[in-house]
Amino acid sequence: MKKNKVLVPILVSLLLIAAAMEFHTAANATVRKRVKEPIYTIARKDCSEVLSSGKHLIKLGPMFWGLFPAGEAFKTPQDAWEYIIEKGMKTKKWGVFRLSGDYGLDVNQQTKVHHINKSLMLLEKVT
Helix, strand or coil, rough: CCHHHHHHHHHHHHHHHHHHHHHHHCCCCCCCCCCEEEEEEEECHHHHHHCCCCCCCCCCCHHHHHCCCCEEEEECHHHHHHHHHCCCCCCCCEEEEEEEEEHHHHEEECCCCCCEECCCCEECCCC
16 A cells, blocks of 8 residues: 555656656747648637737647647648538637648648647738
8 A cells, every 4th residue: 555655646747747748849849941831720819919919829739649639730721711610619719820830741631630740830810
């Protein structure tokens, strides 16, 4: 019984350290200088106010050993907007933003809903 009293806090501490390291790695956003195909994503509309104030926002890439797949990625603003409507999301709260990556390089296209494969910066609100 005493082993559990020592072992559990140690395991929890190790898990928290690993999660913090994973988040720290994901928080480093990729910003591509040359983009052939832009990436669009969805985010809360109030993110545009944060961007206009000069602050940076990051759409997180995959984390926690695949448990968090990353932000959604779309080829066009229209595709992103259709996703918002299809999911029944409140259109007054959500908007479409362009990301700092290239669709061909920075998107995992293996699932029905495509996700970014690394953390990217939100650049501007599109719709």
